[in-house]
Amino acid sequence: MMQPILWLILAAIHAMPALAFFRPATLTSLYGLRPDNPLFLLMQHRAGLFLAVFVACIWAAFVPEGRRLAVLVVGISMVSFLVLWWQAGAPAPLRRIALVDLAGLPALAGVAWLAFRQ
Template structure:
């Protein structure tokens, strides 16, 4: 019963950025990007990728066979952002996002251990 809860926590972490795919105005509130900025389109596309990460978390919550792949998908997303964030000098504008991902790492480690523990 613990695994579905952990996966739903990871899904919740990725819900807001995924929502931006369906509500592009969210990109302005999350990232302070205006629609006329050329990066807006790129971030909108990125939100679509977060829909995939969110879906992988939901899938893994209920379909055990998908958990190993979901660990990789979510892990690549979270760890790569944190690595890039630190390489970029930890920009203050992205600190909240980094903190949320950082807080999610123990949850990710838990589901990874449970998925690969055989």
């Protein structure tokens, strides 16, 4: 019963960045990017990838067979950002994102343990 809740927590973490795929103005509020910035399109594509992570979390909440793959997808997304953020000197403008990902690591660890414990 706990596993679906943990997956939904992970989905919630990825919901806001995924929303930017459908609502590009979110990129301005989340990251301060203006539509005329060349990186805007790249960040909107990144939002599409977050949508995939979000869907993987929702799927894993209800379909046990997909949980191992979802752990890998979500883990790569969260941990790679944290490593890159740290290697870049922990830039202050991205600190809130890093803190949210850090807060999600216990949920990720929980679902990973449950998915791979056999």
